[in-house]
Amino acid sequence: MTELPGRIVVAGASLGGLRAAEQLRAAGWTGAVTVVGDEPHMPYNRPPLSKEVLAGKAPFESLALTPKPAAADVEWRLGTKVVEARLAERTVELDDGSVLPYGGLVVATGMRPRRLSCPGPLVGRHTVRTLADARALRDELARPGARVVVIGAGFIGCEVAATAVGLGVREVTVVDPLPLPMVGPLGELLARALRTRHEQRGVRFALGATVAGFEGDDRVTGVVLGDGSVLAADVVVESVGSVANVEWLRGNGLDLADGVLTDEQLRVGGRPEVVAVGDVARFPNARYDGVARRVEHWSVPSDTARHAARVLASHLNGADAELPPFAPLPTFWSDQHDFRLQSFGAPALGRDDVRVLDGDPADDVLAGYHADGRLVGVVALGGQAATRGAARYRAQLLRQPALTA
Numbered sequence: 001m002t003e004l005p006g007r008i009v010v011a012g013a014s015l016g017g018l019r020a021a022e023q024l025r026a027a028g029w030t031g032a033v034t035v036v037g038d039e040p041h042m043p044y045n046r047p048p049l050s051k052e053v054l055a056g057k058a059p060f061e062s063l064a065l066t067p068k069p070a071a072a073d074v075e076w077r078l079g080t081k082v083v084e085a086r087l088a089e090r091t092v093e094l095d096d097g098s099v100l101p102y103g104g105l106v107v108a109t110g111m112r113p114r115r116l117s118c119p120g121p122l123v124g125r126h127t128v129r130t131l132a133d134a135r136a137l138r139d140e141l142a143r144p145g146a147r148v149v150v151i152g153a154g155f156i157g158c159e160v161a162a163t164a165v166g167l168g169v170r171e172v173t174v175v176d177p178l179p180l181p182m183v184g185p186l187g188e189l190l191a192r193a194l195r196t197r198h199e200q201r202g203v204r205f206a207l208g209a210t211v212a213g214f215e216g217d218d219r220v221t222g223v224v225l226g227d228g229s230v231l232a233a234d235v236v237v238e239s240v241g242s243v244a245n246v247e248w249l250r251g252n253g254l255d256l257a258d259g260v261l262t263d264e265q266l267r268v269g270g271r272p273e274v275v276a277v278g279d280v281a282r283f284p285n286a287r288y289d290g291v292a293r294r295v296e297h298w299s300v301p302s303d304t305a306r307h308a309a310r311v312l313a314s315h316l317n318g319a320d321a322e323l324p325p326f327a328p329l330p331t332f333w334s335d336q337h338d339f340r341l342q343s344f345g346a347p348a349l350g351r352d353d354v355r356v357l358d359g360d361p362a363d364d365v366l367a368g369y370h371a372d373g374r375l376v377g378v379v380a381l382g383g384q385a386a387t388r389g390a391a392r393y394r395a396q397l398l399r400q401p402a403l404t405a
């Protein structure tokens with residue numbers, strides 16, 4: 001095996017992996033970069049999978065993310081899984097048996113959907129994470145008279161329910177053990193408004209309800225709830241959270257309790273040559289309370305990649321520049337029916353003190369989330385005017401001193 005200390009291996013070929021490769025070039029890294037991804041495709045955009053693609057309004061081809069010209073010489077090993085990392089030896093092993101030595105490693109393996117383990121048939125039960133998932137679900141939603149049960153009233157569950165209603169699906173019911181949809185990230189005020197909006201557009205909710213199992217022989221025909229009642233279902237969508245793809249990192253003494261723990265520079269396990277980006281990275285955000293968290297928003301792969309690439313390139317180029325701690329302003333959006341949720345900052349940290357900044361929860365509304373009396377996040381629910389209103393608070397949120405200061 002020849003030692004190639006100049007190679008950076010990026011594990012995971014989605015948004016985080018692509019942005020890491022591009023940002024390594026932007027940070028002045030001229031050595032080899034190999035991106036290894038287990039999906040057969042070049043990186044593509046996931047958000048439309050639960051919206052435009054499922055609705056048949058965007059062709060699959062429109063999702064492709066094209067690498068920037070500076071990253072044109074990056075090597076892509078697609079349809080190939082990293083099965084093991086040996087950090088002390090600086091090698092990764094792939095499922096085709098090959099071993100890649102590296103000088104630098106970027107962890108960008110993201111998440112996969114969590115599945116329910118309760119008894120019942122698997123056929124007719126779907127998740128939405130990949131192109132293949134969206135294709136399969138789209139075909140099923142086209143079944144005439146289909147009754148759809150969505151399990152989980154988080155982002156993806158609410159988006160899929162909205163898309164299904166828009167497609168004219170006969171019955172769409174969302175089940176969740178919590179009392180309101182998306183109450184975790186949004187808090188009660190906006191979660192209540194969100195529920196009303198969904199119900200006005202035809203979505204039914206079974207809230208405060210757990211799932212005990214599935215009915216059916218060859219394929220699912222119903223969802224059995226914890227109280228013994230049954231919701232008839234031809235198609236079931238499980239959107240009950242996600243699991244980090246970190247098994248390949250086991251055996252290296254890392255904290256893999258929820259994604260991979262990083263320090264404030266996105267370095268993994270105290271190693272300057274290993275960084276993590278995107279959904280899989282559990283990082284402390286110096287803007288807030290310093291508690292390490294994973295953040296599954298589209299903005300995070302780009303933000304983490306920019307910072308991690310600078311850290312890694314600077315180390316491998318021998319400079320080890322002292323960078324300020326990573327302190328991104330998280331942002332997310334979610335399109336449901338004819339409205340949008342647009343968020344800046346960390347609303348979940350200010351859920352106990354939510355104030356209406358503009359509008360009315362019964363109509364378009366902009367809400368401010370406060371911790372210790374300070375604004376830590378804003379969320380708009382409604383049309384374009386509301387979402388533009390949220391953007392106006394971006395600068396203010398960026399100017400706020402760190403929460404721990």
Ligand SMILES: Cc1cc2nc3c(=O)[nH]c(=O)nc-3n(C[C@H](O)[C@H](O)[C@H](O)COP(=O)(O)OP(=O)(O)OC[C@H]3O[C@@H](n4cnc5c(N)ncnc54)[C@H](O)[C@@H]3O)c2cc1C
Nearest residue numbers: 012014015016038046047082109110111245278279297298
């Ligand atoms: C349906 C859907 C809708 C979304 N909508 C929104 C939205 O409206 N707004 C928003 O802000 N965010 C949204 N998101 C979130 C956003 O898409 C994610 O934050 C983003 O895709 C994360 O990118 P990533 O590269 O970190 O991880 P991922 O996209 O999960 O990519 C990780 C890649 O690594 C591969 N991989 C895993 N293990 C291995 C291995 N051992 N070896 C090689 N490859 C491996 C995976 O197959 C995958 O291709 C949505 C996500 C989904 C799934």
